[in-house]
Amino acid sequence: xxxxxxxxxxxxxxxxxxxxxxxxxxxxxxxxxxxxxxxxxxxxxxxxxxxxxxxxxxxxxxxxxxxxxxxxxxxxxxxxxxxxxxxxxxxxxxxxxxxxxxxxxxxxxxxxxx
Amino acid sequence: xxxxxxxxxxxxxxxxxxxxxxxxxxxxxxxxxxxxxxxxxxxxxxxxxxxxxxxxxxxxxxxxxxxxxxxxxxxxxxxxxxxxxxxxxxxxxxxxxxxxxxxxxxxxxxxxxxx
Numbered sequence: 550x551x552x553x554x555x556x557x558x559x560x561x562x563x564x565x566x567x568x569x570x571x572x573x574x575x576x577x578x579x580x581x582x583x584x585x586x587x588x589x590x591x592x593x594x595x596x597x598x599x600x601x602x603x604x605x606x607x608x609x610x611x612x613x614x615x616x617x618x619x620x621x622x623x624x625x626x627x628x629x630x631x632x633x634x635x636x637x638x639x640x641x642x643x644x645x646x647x648x649x650x651x652x653x654x655x656x657x658x659x660x661x662x663x
Numbered sequence: 664x665x666x667x668x669x670x671x672x673x674x675x676x677x678x679x680x681x682x683x684x685x686x687x688x689x690x691x692x693x694x695x696x697x698x699x700x701x702x703x704x705x706x707x708x709x710x711x712x713x714x715x716x717x718x719x720x721x722x723x724x725x726x727x728x729x730x731x732x733x734x735x736x737x738x739x740x741x742x743x744x745x746x747x748x749x750x751x752x753x754x755x756x757x758x759x760x761x762x763x764x765x766x767x768x769x770x771x772x773x774x775x776x777x778x
Contacts, residue, residue: 580764591667591754591768592708605763638706649696649715649758652766654708 551576553655555641561661562631570626570658574643581624582652583616584640592640598624599647631662665690667757669769676745677777684740684772686755692716697731697738698756698766708754714738745776 554573562568574581580599584592594608598618606616613631618624628635638659642652666689676682688697699711712722714731722729726743742749752773756766 582765584766589770591756591771592766593768594765597763597765599763605765608765640708642708644764648764649713650764651698651710651713652764653710654700656705656707 553641553643553653555639555655555658557658558656559659559661561663563663564631564633566631566662568628568631568660570628570639570660572624572626572641572655574622574624574641575653578643578645578653579621580644580647580650580652581618582642582644583624583626584642586638586640586657588637595626595639597647604647628660631660633662636660636662665692665757665759665767667755667767667769669753669755669772671772672770673773673775675775675777678747679744680776681741681743682745682774682776684742684753684755684774686738686740686769688736688738688755688757690736690757690759692760694760696758698758699729699738699740700754700756701751702754702771703751711740711753742774745774747776747778750774750776 583595586592597605601621613629616626638657640657642654644650644652668687695716700708728741730739752771755769
């Protein structure tokens with residue numbers, strides 16, 4: 550079956566612009582996670598959805614970052630007024646029911662803010 | 664606080680050598696899960712193993728084996744008879760009791776296997 554997919558694979562934008570990153574989880578997975586990975590670092594948690602609701606958004610760095618999952622499937626991570634420090638790979642993962650089940654990751658979106 | 668430490672930043676071995684990647688974790692939770700993921704140059708994280716804190720049995724899967732030692736808070740990963748295709752960054756991760764499943768990752772160990 551299809552794995553987690555993310556679009557775009559690469560995004561280049563200018564400082565101050567708005568970007569949207571999309572994640573399509575594995576079909577039937579109720580839990581969806583966003584992580585951010587800077588060069589040479591491990592992924593860092595941003596937000597976790599159980600169904601349509603954000604169950605834990607403690608990792609979002611500030612109010613420029615927002616994510617939605619309106620129908621409990623596809624999720625969009627939105628970044629307003631991008632800054633150069635936002636440049637990173639944004640990873641999405643899904644698991645069947647959340648909790649401490651195995652998370653399966655997508656290929657990531659590489660965001661570069663000029 | 665939850666923390667995962669992978670002290671080895673880079674390891675280089677010659678093909679067919681055995682190699683062990685270290686992982687040390689910190690948590691106050693009594694129930695937790697530990698994971699290993701592989702990140703090849705393509706960038707996608709590939710799941711390798713999930714282990715719960717109540718199961719201290721070592722696990723072997725082909726050339727891969729894992730040694731979980733609760734007494735030293737370590738969950739080390741050994742690759743036997745390494746191959747060039749094992750070259751990747753390997754991450755150890757922790758999921759605690761009340762976090763909804765979010766993973767705390769270590770910094771990763773970059774393994775280079777040379778022919």
